[in-house]
Amino acid sequence: MVLKKVKKYLLSLGLLLSCISLIGCYQEEKKTKLIILAAASLTEAYTDLEKGFEAKYTDIDLQFTFAGTTTLLPQIKQGLEADVFISANEAAMLELIKEGYIKEESANIFAHNQLALMVYKDTAFDVKSMEDILQEGIKVIVGEPNLPIGKYTVEMLDEIEAQGLYSENYKQLFMDHIVSLENSVKAIAIKVEMGEADVGVVYGTDFTALNNKWVHRIDIPKAYNPKATYELATLNNSKYKKIADKFIEYVLDKDGQDYLLKYGFMLPE
Structure with missing residues (x-):
């Protein structure tokens, strides 16, 4: 008799749980x-x-x-x-x-947003400004030219050259250091974090509490930093x-x- 009651109780409990589960699924x-x-x-x-x-x-x-x-x-x-x-x-x-x-x-x-330089912490180069990127041997990663990040990068380089800063043909000298064009700004950040390049052009918002272990930020002057x-x-x-x-x-x-x-x-x- 007791066994029958236990079985009936367990059956009722199972049905109740099934109903609750179905209601939860329905609500989801x-x-x-x-x-x-x-x-x-x-x-x-x-x-x-x-x-x-x-x-x-x-x-x-x-x-x-x-x-x-x-x-x-x-x-x-x-x-x-x-x-x-x-x-x-x-x-x-x-x-x-x-x-x-x-x-x-x-x-x-x-x-x-605005652009910033993401610099690999273990780079062999001393990078503190846009001018420092022209050092021989530096590897740079930027976005594909049809991407917003790529277009903003080109706009920045054009403005630097228009203002006659750093070098007479700064844009071309900068581009000579590019080793990779990426299809998203996150791809740029990941490759710099992994040390596949010394510098990447990213947004200021791409620096996080996590990646500051591997990279540091160099702000780009507003005079030629597109918004x-x-x-x-x-x-x-x-x-x-x-x-x-x-x-x-x-x-x-x-x-x-x-x-x-x-x-x-x-x-x-």
């Missing part, structure tokens, strides 16, 4: 997945922002893909399912607006435009801006 399935394609330089800031946003909006699951802006562009044009695009320059956003993937009124500037501009917008093919707009509102509001400041980004004036 009810979350709306918002797919966001974002510039690689936002990885740390927006991985953190994701936690804050999802704590506030418990029915939304943010799904980020971080990559170089020019890696994301063709994916959007090939019909990749996504809701929000976040670019590290205005040119990429303008291209998508012109080609009908984004409405102009949807695009918002939300942050700025990187970040924009975000809802994609026209988004299935969840209202939720995408809610995410953009969060980014533009104080909560979202505080995450950017925490990771060293500059806010629009």
Whole structure:
């Protein structure tokens, strides 16, 4: 008799746990997945922002893909399912607006960044300025010229040369030291951290508590340091435009801006 009661109790308990599990799964399935394609330089800031946003909006699951802006562009044009695009320059956003993937009124500037030199700590060279990069034997890594980080680098070199600084043909001398062109700013940082080059041109926000073990930062003078501009917008093919707009509102509001400041980004004036 006692054994029967125990079996009945265990059976009831099993059914109860199964119901609880099914309810949990059902609630999880009810979350709306918002797919966001974002510039690689936002990885740390927006991985953190994701936690804050999802704590506030418990029915939304943010799904980020971080990559170089020019890696994301063709994916959007090939019909990749996504809701929000976040670019590290205005040119990429303008291209998508012109080609009908984004409405102009949807695009918002939300942050700025600046270039910095990432120097491998164990380099054999004494690098304290842009002029020091011209030392014989220094290896430099930059972004591909079609990437925002690559375009900003070229813009910087053009301005140095226009101002007649360091050398008559500084741009070419600098480029002679380039040993690799990378497809994202994170790829530049990783290679410098591993000692595959002495110097990399990155964003100021690419320096973290972790990589300062292997690299240090050299600030680039504002006189020729271009201001990187970040924009975000809802994609026209988004299935969840209202939720995408809610995410953009969060980014533009104080909560979202505080995450950017925490990771060293500059806010629009």
